[in-house]
Amino acid sequence: MKSAIRFVRIRTRLALVASAFVLATGCAVIPPDSGTSPIDPLETYNRHVFEFNERADRYVLKPVAEGYTNVVPEPVRNCVGNIFGNLADVGNALNNLLQGKPADAASDLCRVAINSTIGLLGCFDVARKAGLTKSNEDFGQTFGRWGVGPGPYFVLPLFGPSTIRDTFGRAADVYADPIHYVEDDAAQLGGQSLRVVDTRAQLLRAGQLLDGAALDKYRFIRDAYLQRRRNLVFDGNPPRDRDSDEEDAVDKSAAKPDGVESKTKSVEPKEEPVPDQPKPSPTR
Amino acid sequence: MRNLPIGKIFIAATLALGVSLSNAQTKEAPAAQSTAPDALVKSLSNDVLDAIRKDKALQGGDVAKLQKLVDEKVLPYVNFEKMTQLAVGRGWRQASPDQRTALTREFRTLLVRTYSGAVSQVRDHQVQLRPMRAQPGDNDVVVRTNVVAGRGEPIQLDYRLEKSDAGWKIYDVNILGVWLVENYKNSFAAEINQNGIDGLIKSLTERNRQLEGGKKA
Numbered sequence: 001m002k003s004a005i006r007f008v009r010i011r012t013r014l015a016l017v018a019s020a021f022v023l024a025t026g027c028a029v030i031p032p033d034s035g036t037s038p039i040d041p042l043e044t045y046n047r048h049v050f051e052f053n054e055r056a057d058r059y060v061l062k063p064v065a066e067g068y069t070n071v072v073p074e075p076v077r078n079c080v081g082n083i084f085g086n087l088a089d090v091g092n093a094l095n096n097l098l099q100g101k102p103a104d105a106a107s108d109l110c111r112v113a114i115n116s117t118i119g120l121l122g123c124f125d126v127a128r129k130a131g132l133t134k135s136n137e138d139f140g141q142t143f144g145r146w147g148v149g150p151g152p153y154f155v156l157p158l159f160g161p162s163t164i165r166d167t168f169g170r171a172a173d174v175y176a177d178p179i180h181y182v183e184d185d186a187a188q189l190g191g192q193s194l195r196v197v198d199t200r201a202q203l204l205r206a207g208q209l210l211d212g213a214a215l216d217k218y219r220f221i222r223d224a225y226l227q228r229r230r231n232l233v234f235d236g237n238p239p240r241d242r243d244s245d246e247e248d249a250v251d252k253s254a255a256k257p258d259g260v261e262s263k264t265k266s267v268e269p270k271e272e273p274v275p276d277q278p279k280p281s282p283t284r
Numbered sequence: 285m286r287n288l289p290i291g292k293i294f295i296a297a298t299l300a301l302g303v304s305l306s307n308a309q310t311k312e313a314p315a316a317q318s319t320a321p322d323a324l325v326k327s328l329s330n331d332v333l334d335a336i337r338k339d340k341a342l343q344g345g346d347v348a349k350l351q352k353l354v355d356e357k358v359l360p361y362v363n364f365e366k367m368t369q370l371a372v373g374r375g376w377r378q379a380s381p382d383q384r385t386a387l388t389r390e391f392r393t394l395l396v397r398t399y400s401g402a403v404s405q406v407r408d409h410q411v412q413l414r415p416m417r418a419q420p421g422d423n424d425v426v427v428r429t430n431v432v433a434g435r436g437e438p439i440q441l442d443y444r445l446e447k448s449d450a451g452w453k454i455y456d457v458n459i460l461g462v463w464l465v466e467n468y469k470n471s472f473a474a475e476i477n478q479n480g481i482d483g484l485i486k487s488l489t490e491r492n493r494q495l496e497g498g499k500k501a
Contacts, residue, residue: 031474031478032478033474033477035476036288037470046333079321129411133438172398208399212394212397212495213394213395213470214471215468215475215488215491216471216474219470219471219474220467220471223466223469223470223471224462227461227462227463227466228460228461228462229468230461231440231460231461231462232461236428236440236461238461278392
């Protein structure tokens with residue numbers, strides 16, 4: 001029974017992937033320099049999938065999330081979001097452990113213990129009020145911590161921005177997700193669907209910011225994703241990117257009326273953090 | 285949450301901009317001169333949170349009001365020209381003074397306009413400073429903060445500040461690990477490669493006009 005439903009879901013996904021290309025053919029705008037960036041050799045493929053995802057969101061996911069927000073009162077939605085957050089803490093703990101951060105892993109487990117009991121099955125995040133900060137870890141970050149580079153940017157149908165590394169990470173994440181082990185198929189499917197809707201609902205009011213801010217939405221999201229993932233791998237303290245602004249800002253004097261030259265930053269760590277380096281407390 | 289937490293970015297963006305806005309409230313106190321950069325960011329953050337909570341027009345995303353405030357008050361504290369220069373990257377050298385002015389103006393408008401819709405998101409947010417690793421005497425520092433919101437992880441919100449004769453000035457903002465200037469670089473470079481500096485100015489101007497004509501926040 002379980003495998004039957006899973007099979008159906010896989011088939012559905014394949015169908016959606018296939019329709020991505022049908023739907024997106026001729027719709028995605030492919031700039032002439034597509035694929036020339038070393039971070040994004042698959043850009044042309046990615047743009048087609050991105051366009052498909054945009055449509056899937058516009059016509060399906062966003063309306064559903066809007067309906068959810070309109071029908072379900074805010075306290076209930078907060079509860080739902082917290083319950084999923086509580087489940088995610090299990091994976092956070094596992095990944096923190098794999099990244100050699102036992103203290104953080106222990107903190108995550110304490111969160112699960114407290115929130116699952118006093119917090120009424122995760123409905124309330126009481127652990128946060130007790131000072132236990134929520135983590136954000138996954139297998140993509142763990143692989144990164146182990147030294148695996150992100151590889152090319154890779155947009156997944158329906159799941160959105162990713163990289164080759166993070167795609168493998170996502171596959172592994174499934175096994176750190178408690179919902180994966182729910183016996184009842186309908187419950188599992190329902191849980192996963194609700195989680196998707198909950199996540200999307202949290203982003204509803206923000207969507208238009210992104211539409212407005214970007215000259216090229218695809219690249220804006222891509223670059224933000226890559227920067228953010230790198231930041232997450234290093235838990236908020238990434239080593240400075242040599243290729244970054246200093247090099248490009250050669251012509252400083254001409255541009256600065258007050259004539260103050262900026263010094264090379266000495267405030268950020270030059271070295272890559274070692275895995276067991278204690279983190280400056282609430283960095284995440 | 286694996287996806288980009290855009291909601292948080294939205295809120296953080298409000299604060300980022302708002303930090304600058306808060307100076308509108310304290311015009312006669314140009315604290316930047318002597319204040320340490322982290323203390324400056326902290327007090328400005330708190331000021332702006334208060335200001336937004338009190339001002340219904342700002343909460344409603346009044347673009348004109350916000351734009352006016354920024355034009356009048358923000359410039360002394362945010363180095364938009366440096367932001368623009370860094371985002372434009374290598375192309376900046378080829379740009380004429382007029383082009384540089386136009387780029388800065390349009391980029392600033394884009395940022396201000398984009399964020400003006402975000403202010404209605406601010407509720408019970410609080411700003412906490414994270415440890416800073418600057419040496420005394422540094423002229424260019426990163427001030428790191430966390431924005432603690434109603435639920436979920438804290439929002440990482442960092443600022444790059446540079447010390448000038450006029451005091452500390454913000455020239456880049458990091459929202460959840462994403463440096464704003466860095467994020468515009470690729471798009472700007474691609475536009476310049478294809479259509480030159482004027483092409484970039486044109487597409488920025490067009491985007492601003494679209495935003496103006498479209499839904500207001």
